[in-house]
Amino acid sequence: MNIGFIGTGNMGRILIDALLESEATHPSTITITNRTLSKALAIQADHPLITVEHTAEEVVNKSKIIFLCVKPLDIHPLLIKLKPQLTQNHCIVSITSPISVEQMEEVVDCQVARIIPSITNRALAGVSLTTFGESCNRYYRSYLQHLFSKISRPISIDQDITRVSSDIVSCGPAFFSFLLQRFIDAAVQETNISQDVATKLTSEMVIGMGKLLESEIFTLPTLQEKVCVKGGVTGEGIKVLEKELGDLFVHIFQKTHLKFDEDIEKVTHQFNF
Template sequence: MKVGFIGTGSMGSLLIESFIQSNALKPQQISASNRTHSKVAELARRYPGLHAAQSNRETAAESDILFICVKPLESKAVTDEIRNVITEEQIVVSITSPVQVRILEHALKAKVSKIIPSITHQVGSGASLCIHGSRITEEDRSLLEELMSHISRPIRVKESYTRITSDFSSCGPAFLAFFMDQWIQAAVQATGIDRTELGALTGEMMIGTGKLLTEGGMTPAELQARVAVPGGITAEALALLDSSLHSVFPKLIRATHNKYEEDMQKVNVSFGSKPINRQQY
């Protein structure tokens, strides 16, 4: 099986490296292309056998599965470039959430899926969100999800829930990192504790918390109840967080969804599709 990657920026290169390091793919199975060829050449240098293609058409032509890892508004130019070399037997996977499956199915003859990855795949963890198109067979689904299972937990979602699920699986690590960074900064200022020491402690706490929510079978509400003794320190702090952050999360969802809708409209227009009625949050 040959797997191609168009776009080797942050997420494209992360997928390539994660697949290789997890032994899901050998370098010899991978072809990649990028606007800046030196970036692909560097990957080929680090992973001997990986083919640094000279063009996106070359990558597309020699791939059984083709990952398109470009920014939303670059998708139209990529599909125009590869359209004539893509066949009905190939599988094209977009990792860009605002690019709808129906748009890609109209632009290309291939079987189409959308898979939204996460930075957590770098350590073989997290969920990958799978949205499969109408031409994808059950065999194709199994092939793609088996590949993703080497670096993540593949989860099938409805395309209408792409944004909200991406908020948690893809944006979530950054949101949690922001919260932790602010908390650590306040602790350092208040007590003088070493930032590195506290950062390591925070990382271990997050790993343990994640395991309680997955392997331990706890819900977030149950975890809070187990830790927060009535009248205790944790309960006091949770009450503060509840009163201070009450309106933050609805605003967070509105912000991500409105940006998503804006990007999706621009993508649709670039492909010549009629704008859709925006859903307000």
């Protein structure tokens, strides 16, 4: 299956590298382009069998599945531009959350899907969020599920939980890496531990905790129960968390949804213009 990528920024490159490392596809099947062509050429330097084209139209002409790895407000103009080249044998896959498959189907006559990846997919782990348009046939659905099962656990989501699911899967790594960095900084500030040692210990702790959850030895609640011995040190720390975290995460979801609503309003104006 020939696969195209229009946009090779952070997430586009992550997907390409992950798909190749997992051997989900072969570099000779991939055609890419980018507004700044040097970014696409840098990927080709690492994977010489990948084809780099100068235009999005050329990518479509050489591909059956085309990933649109561009900003939300760039999707509609790109679909209008590509519409003459797209046929029923093509499948467009958007990786951005504010645009629904129904909106894309209103513009183009090809098959449509939306798959929201996570940076964790680069480690061939984590979740990818899938939504298929009514136009997307069984063959393409199966193939895309197979492709992403090589680098993630694909989970189908409905439109009404798109933002919160993306907050957890895609934004979550950034949110929790920020919290962990603050955790490390506080340890260095309050004790004699070095930044390097605190970072190493924290990183290994997170990896170990992930393996416990992956193996289903413990759940998140039972992890707390096992570590938090009554009257112990951990319990004192939990008391601080309970007191000071407050509605922190509620405010995070409120803020991300507010931005999401703003993006949807701008995108809707484009599609309804």
